[in-house]
Amino acid sequence: MLRARLTAVAVAAVIAAILVSMVTAYRSVAPLIAAEVDRGLSDRADTVLAILDAGAPLPVRPDMTEQLLLPDGTVQVLTPGRAPLPVTDADRAIAAAGQGANETEIDIDAIGYGVLTKARPHGGGAVMVSQNYAEIERIDDEFLWRTASITAAAVAVVAVLSWLLIGRILRPIRRLATATRHITTTQDLSTLLPDPGSGEVGELTRSFNSMLAALRMSRAQQQRLVQDAGHELRTPLTSVRGSAELLQRARGRLSPDDEAQVLTTLVQEAKALDALVGELVDLATDQHTAEPLATVDLADLAEDCAQRFRRRTGRTITVTADEPMIVTARPQALARVVDNLLDNATKYSPADTPVAVHIDRTRLVVRDRGPGIDPADREAIFDRFYRADRTRSTPGSGLGLAIVHDIIAAHDGTVFAGDHPGGGAEVGFRLPPG
Structure with a gap:
């Protein structure tokens, strides 16, 4: 069904457009979010270093864990009630040297964390700051879910609108198809096609109307040709039949002159018939x-x-x-x-x-x-x-x-x-x- 196929094409095009837009937007935003997370870790590490140097209490953030890694590798948790962060050899090397930084990602209890280790210039060691990605992942999941919901709603709306609009667009074609089926079934060339209107469907309808007019004219010409041909053939055929019947009844009793005259008539009428039939074939077959x-x-x-x-x-x-x-x-x-x-x-x-x-x-x-x-x-x-x-x-x-x-x-x-x-x-x- 043409209507269903066109609707499917329209829906597929909309889905493709939404997916392309969504993937493009996601890929454009994801690096920005990652950069913002990195900047947040760096800013938090600088804040922790400043507070440690000032000896002031460290404000607690629910999504972050901080600890101090001493030069000897000892860990001092700065956030009460939090489990210590795992320490790698790279982190210990930074703490021992008192310079450099290292950023990694870890999983704790199936939750992703970003960890930044940054050397402590004054006092030695390094600070380690982590931020869990639970909120970021929640936002990411919510973005995907909302995008999927909006996409589904948009696809449903587009499918309904496409079905209705394509049905309206195809209505003249359906009327045209119905009329042509009727003409094909009944052979009634006098059937009028629906109002063509404008646009491509209108052009198609006008072309069909022109074709029907040509067919009507051709059929009328053929019928007139057959009628005229029957009329014109009747005279020479009657003459040929009369001459042949005369020869048949006479059976040699005609004088040579009369028989020659009858035969001459037969030949002349046969030639006339041959010429007439040849011209009729030319007209009927349109060979030229x-x-x-x-x-x-x-x-x-x-x-x-x-x-x-x-x-x-x-x-x-x-x-x-x-x-x-x-x-x-x-x-x-x-x-x-x-x-x-x-x-x-x-x-x-x-x-x-x-x-x-x-x-x-x-x-x-x-x-x-x-x-x-x-x-x-x-x-x-x-x-x-x-x-x-x-x-x-x-x-x-x-x-x-x-x-x-x-x-x-x-x-x-x-x-x-x-x-x-x-x-x-x-x-x-x-x-x-x-």
Whole structure:
């Protein structure tokens, strides 16, 4: 569960931060406390030496024990009721020499003590002063206990707040997840996603909405394509079926001329079906987007396409260019566009008229000398299966210019169609500079 994982991460981060702060603070304070203890022992030893020299009574401190170590190693306890402190060889050497100091730590009855031995300049020997660490250890334990308590309380508060706040932050994501699960289960692309709001979650929701809009459009286009394809396929299939049934019923009783005519019809309709199916596959599979992008010289591309059509049709096809530009495009897909434009131009214009291709920077237009295009048809001719009234008798599927539109749209370009002032139609496209 994402909420639990994020809460655990937040709590772990807080614990790590507190531990780092606590260890840093403890390590910073501990040397100061140790130095203060050492300074207290030294000050107490100086006080004891001064009092001994003055012959005044020694004030008793409950956490300290003092004794006098004579030059011969004899111990004289200065704090009544206290056990004598253990004496080491280093302490005796200081007492015998009457100079130097020595600091050690000892344990008595499981209690730690700090012991300072300091030479007595006047009178010989040395004084030994000890301070137990019970109070210091109590303060240290209390510090650790309070720190642990505060840490636990802070972690609990952070865990609760993180759980609540992360739940609030993740609420839009949960709503989005619920909506996407519903869409996945029901396949209902019309489902509206929750209000995106702002921030990263809002961006994610808007991206999902854009994706759903694209999917809705794609599904609608697919459904329309299937419906239109079924309609367009029905005519050639009916013709093929009728011709085949006629041959089947006749069983050789047709005259050679009639049989040849029926067979010619079959071949023509089969070719039309083959072309239609091929164009449908191109539209359905969107193959032109799989080709990698490359730099393309529009003038060279147009000349190659024109040369193929010259050989195929025997038509006069001219290619002119004004400041042609290099564009970034898919070469084979763009060649398919020019081929379709040339095919339309040669199909819908008299056989003895020329076709002209003109390139102006990134704009390519194909002009024919045919009847032109009605103003009402200029936008619709790029729709799938659209056939203008004046061209319905001309062979074709009505998909050529639809493929042109789809390929140019995939290149972020635009298509256009119109009439030339001197007669004939002009159909072409404009691509963004490459």
